[in-house]
Amino acid sequence: MSDYHKPSDHKDIEAAVQWAIAGGKSLEIIGHGSKRLVGRPAQYDATLDLSGMAGITLYEPEELILSARAGTPLAEITALLASNGQELAFEPMDYGPLLGGAPGRGTIGGTLAANVSGPRRVRAGAARDHFLGVVAVSGRGETFKSGGRVVKNVTGFDLCKLLAGSWGTLGILAEVTLKVLPQAKSEATLAVFGLTDSEAAAAMAAAMATPLAIAGAAHLPDYMASRFDGLDEAEATTVFRIEGIAASLDESVASLKRAVRPFGASATLDQAASRRLWRSIRDAQPFWAGGPCGDRPLWRISAAPSKGCEIAAKITPAAMLFYDWAGGLIWVAPPVTQDCGAGEIRRAVAAAGGHATLVRAPQSVRASVDPFHPETGALAALTRRVKENFDPKGVLNPGRMWAGV
Amino acid sequence: MSVAMPAQDTSVLKRRREIVRALRTMVPAEGVIDTEREMRPYQSDGLTAYRQLPMVVVLPHTTDQVAAVLRYCHQNGIKVVPRGAGTSLSGGALPLGDGVLLGMARFNRIREIDFANRVAVVEPGVTNLAVTQAVEHAGFYYAPDPSSQIACTIGGNVAENSGGVHCLKYGMTTNNVLGCEIVLITGEIVRLGGKHLDAGGYDLLGIVVGSEGLLGVVTEVTVRILKKPEVARALLIGFPTSEEAARCVGSIIGAGIIPGGIEMMDRLAIHSAEAFVHAGYPLDVEAILIVELDGPRVEVDHLVERVGEIAKTCGASGLRVSTSEKERLLFWAGRKAAFPAVGRISPDYYCMDGTIPRAMLPRVLLRMQELSEIYRLRVANVFHAGDGNLHPLILYDANQPGELERAEAFGADILKLCVEVGGVLTGEHGVGVEKRDLMPVMFSQGDLDQQQRLKCAFDDKGLLNPGKVFPTLSRCAELGRMHVSGGRLPFADIPRF
Numbered sequence: 072m073s074d075y076h077k078p079s080d081h082k083d084i085e086a087a088v089q090w091a092i093a094g095g096k097s098l099e100i101i102g103h104g105s106k107r108l109v110g111r112p113a114q115y116d117a118t119l120d121l122s123g124m125a126g127i128t129l130y131e132p133e134e135l136i137l138s139a140r141a142g143t144p145l146a147e148i149t150a151l152l153a154s155n156g157q158e159l160a161f162e163p164m165d166y167g168p169l170l171g172g173a174p175g176r177g178t179i180g181g182t183l184a185a186n187v188s189g190p191r192r193v194r195a196g197a198a199r200d201h202f203l204g205v206v207a208v209s210g211r212g213e214t215f216k217s218g219g220r221v222v223k224n225v226t227g228f229d230l231c232k233l234l235a236g237s238w239g240t241l242g243i244l245a246e247v248t249l250k251v252l253p254q255a256k257s258e259a260t261l262a263v264f265g266l267t268d269s270e271a272a273a274a275m276a277a278a279m280a281t282p283l284a285i286a287g288a289a290h291l292p293d294y295m296a297s298r299f300d301g302l303d304e305a306e307a308t309t310v311f312r313i314e315g316i317a318a319s320l321d322e323s324v325a326s327l328k329r330a331v332r333p334f335g336a337s338a339t340l341d342q343a344a345s346r347r348l349w350r351s352i353r354d355a356q357p358f359w360a361g362g363p364c365g366d367r368p369l370w371r372i373s374a375a376p377s378k379g380c381e382i383a384a385k386i387t388p389a390a391m392l393f394y395d396w397a398g399g400l401i402w403v404a405p406p407v408t409q410d411c412g413a414g415e416i417r418r419a420v421a422a423a424g425g426h427a428t429l430v431r432a433p434q435s436v437r438a439s440v441d442p443f444h445p446e447t448g449a450l451a452a453l454t455r456r457v458k459e460n461f462d463p464k465g466v467l468n469p470g471r472m473w474a475g476v
Numbered sequence: 477m478s479v480a481m482p483a484q485d486t487s488v489l490k491r492r493r494e495i496v497r498a499l500r501t502m503v504p505a506e507g508v509i510d511t512e513r514e515m516r517p518y519q520s521d522g523l524t525a526y527r528q529l530p531m532v533v534v535l536p537h538t539t540d541q542v543a544a545v546l547r548y549c550h551q552n553g554i555k556v557v558p559r560g561a562g563t564s565l566s567g568g569a570l571p572l573g574d575g576v577l578l579g580m581a582r583f584n585r586i587r588e589i590d591f592a593n594r595v596a597v598v599e600p601g602v603t604n605l606a607v608t609q610a611v612e613h614a615g616f617y618y619a620p621d622p623s624s625q626i627a628c629t630i631g632g633n634v635a636e637n638s639g640g641v642h643c644l645k646y647g648m649t650t651n652n653v654l655g656c657e658i659v660l661i662t663g664e665i666v667r668l669g670g671k672h673l674d675a676g677g678y679d680l681l682g683i684v685v686g687s688e689g690l691l692g693v694v695t696e697v698t699v700r701i702l703k704k705p706e707v708a709r710a711l712l713i714g715f716p717t718s719e720e721a722a723r724c725v726g727s728i729i730g731a732g733i734i735p736g737g738i739e740m741m742d743r744l745a746i747h748s749a750e751a752f753v754h755a756g757y758p759l760d761v762e763a764i765l766i767v768e769l770d771g772p773r774v775e776v777d778h779l780v781e782r783v784g785e786i787a788k789t790c791g792a793s794g795l796r797v798s799t800s801e802k803e804r805l806l807f808w809a810g811r812k813a814a815f816p817a818v819g820r821i822s823p824d825y826y827c828m829d830g831t832i833p834r835a836m837l838p839r840v841l842l843r844m845q846e847l848s849e850i851y852r853l854r855v856a857n858v859f860h861a862g863d864g865n866l867h868p869l870i871l872y873d874a875n876q877p878g879e880l881e882r883a884e885a886f887g888a889d890i891l892k893l894c895v896e897v898g899g900v901l902t903g904e905h906g907v908g909v910e911k912r913d914l915m916p917v918m919f920s921q922g923d924l925d926q927q928q929r930l931k932c933a934f935d936d937k938g939l940l941n942p943g944k945v946f947p948t949l950s951r952c953a954e955l956g957r958m959h960v961s962g963g964r965l966p967f968a969d970i971p972r973f
Binding site: 227 | 834
């Protein structure tokens with residue numbers, strides 16, 4: 072039997088899964104493959120390529136919804152939305168260049184399966200918060216649907232949430248429905264200079280405690296700042312993105328300036344520089360595979376915003392890092408070592424709460440170190456039971472997140 | 477009203493005394509209630525047409541007590557129904573005659589307020605409003621605001637994924653909860669999420685929220701708190717027809733404006749509310765919209781103008797803009813009192829809760845009027861117009877033979893209509909027992925099986941809140957069986973490379 076399936080509808084997916092079940096085969100589920108290198112390296116018997124299942128099937132701007140087949144390019148969706156003044160408010164980042172691929176690739180299915188968000192996550196929520204409905208195929212080879220095409224819906228268990236971030240291990244997305252939102256009319260960025268990591272954490276907390284529409288808060292330490300597009304600072308730079316209508320933007324920036332004045336001097340970036348900067352932060356550009364830090368392993372740590380700098384302080388000073396999500400998301404590129412910093416990072420995260428994902432590392436390390444945060448005890452057992460109930464034969468991306476899942 | 481609940485387990489009922497005695501060793505004596513008189517307050521929730529005394533009521537104080545009770549129930553095959561404040565409108569907390577009713581009201585402490593991370597860690601028995609009250613001195617609030625917020629608890633909000641009038645902009649419970657401690661039916665304690673923003677593994681928190689007490693018992697919740705917007709202003713807009721009002725909502729959103737709330741009321745709801753609270757609603761219109769805009773002052777002032785212009789182009793017959801906080805609250809007073817106001821003009825009313833794509837509103841309202849005539853029952857409509865969530869109130873008199881049954885049948889027809897036009901059975905009240913038997917209108921057996929398999933991963937014996945949400949209870953062993961079609965690819969024409 073061939074080892075490459077390219078379905079054109081959910082019936083084809085069912086057939087491929089049935090084939091795998093019957094033959095005791097495992098399937099690697101991919102869209103464009105832009106995140107293919109994330110997770111444990113596993114040997115799969117066959118590939119299920121969803122990129123042929125493409126196309127936007129429904130878009131109603133006034134209803135704020137869009138449905139698309141899972142293999143639809145993310146870029147196609149964002150372009151259509153932009154032409155109507157709308158967007159995916161969770162601002163999905165692009166993993167491609169971090170992992171050695173081209174920018175601008177990735178499908179909507181992959182975006183949701185990996186629950187990929189960006190800097191606006193602090194204000195607008197994550198991919199999972201915008202995932203309204205799904206048609207998917209389980210590891211039993213059965214199609215099921217969940218959710219719907221309306222925002223407010225509590226009918227039955229919310230399986231969209233479960234599938235978001237399950238990295239193709241529970242079900243194969245066939246078609247998805249998303250909530251879309253109007254783009255902000257304008258944006259500006261306020262930059263505060265010269266803060267230490269802990270001062271920056273306090274400044275970001277102060278800013279987030281204002282009623283202002285802060286759609287991004289990041290801290291770029293001194294050795295990092297100039298590596299981002301739109302900045303050429305040799306100083307540590309803490310940046311805040313404000314969105315709104317043009318009429319109120321100046322006043323909002325002024326209010327924010329007052330709120331962060333106790334922390335240091337600030338300057339405003341114009342809209343063009345702001346857009347470049349936040350795209351660069353979104354995609355962790357200084358750590359791109361082709362760049363000067365491209366050979367380093369890369370970690371993504373999610374923690375309580377106030378704990379970010381506490382965790383960072385426990386990581387070797389040889390590591391390069393920056394903070395997004397008001398301090399709650401830390402991208403860390405430690406030097407290459409045998410475990411790529413896993414011991415140190417996971418201990419620091421265990422003490423502070425949160426989780427750490429090894430996004431990029433040589434295959435041998437990803438085989439010996441859990442790339443996804445290890446679970447223990449009752450939680451690990453529960454995860455395993457959920458997997459078994461959705462995919463009893465271990466057909467879908469088995470072992471990608473954890474061994475045996 | 478009657479609804480088929482799971483058959484009572486006579487072997488459990490026979491052991492009732494022994495079970496009560498055992499529970500008293502786990503929870504201090506006054507926390508185990510077994511007399512009929514004292515159990516009576518627990519016999520129903522907000523859906524009062526359904527009543528059932530539980531076998532025993534248990535009111536634990538601590539997570540360890542919850543764990544001990546659940547472990548015991550799991551070992552002994554005893555059903556458990558969790559309950560918060562009992563405000564469910566779908567019968568989610570309806571007791572079982574052979575089950576333990578696990579009341580979480582004593583979990584009423586706010587454990588931590590963490591302004592640096594903008595979260596509050598609370599016990600599930602804390603009321604929704606109490607969370608806001610605990611943080612408002614610093615200008616913060618908890619965004620989801622179901623209209624029962626004075627009474628309903630955070631634990632219940634998590635179980636039901638409660639909404640409120642501000643969901644369009646601020647999301648429902650699921651978008652505002654970051655972490656939970658839950659106890660599984662086995663007594664195992666699991667922490668999901670925390671103060672960080674996204675899940676490290678499977679987003680189990682995302683399925684626990686809205687699981688209606690079928691997956692675990694929530695013993696602690698970490699919620700996001702937000703700073704209050706600088707200013708909020710409301711517009712009260714009257715329309716000669718409901719269609720124009722509905723179209724106006726689409727035009728506002730289509731113009732890129734996401735108001736803090738958009739509510740719509742129809743003629744009967746307007747007149748009832750006005751007679752009750754004298755909010756100054758126009759009485760010569762078929763529909764009103766209340767549009768609230770919140771944010772920075774300059775932006776709000778600008779958007780108020782814009783919405784006013786849009787309303788005029790949509791055929792608004794009258795428009796008032798709140799000029800003070802008092803006036804804004806007055807606009808809302810009528811809407812917030814709509815249910816009791818309708819209660820004053822009818823002996824009983826039945827509150828429905830479907831969601832539809834907004835554009836379908838004119839069609840749905842028209843059909844609802846036809847159904848109203850067919851069933852000979854009046855219906856008043858209040859509507860979270862921004863997110864398409866309908867709350868038709870069917871007026872009836874339970875003392876008139878057959879009226880309750882007619883009201884129920886009318887309600888079921890409305891919900892089927894919601895699904896028919898692309899909507900869903902429930903937007904925020906939950907399935908519970910009320911809409912349980914309508915689930916096949918929206919889901920195939922395969923869809924429901926998949927949901928129940930998730931239930932099996934949490935509760936393999938089906939002891940947590942059985943009889944709710946799912947119309948048929950399947951055994952986990954049956955659901956686990958695989959049906960494989962022999963390994964031949966049924967579709968030979970799939971492109972393969």
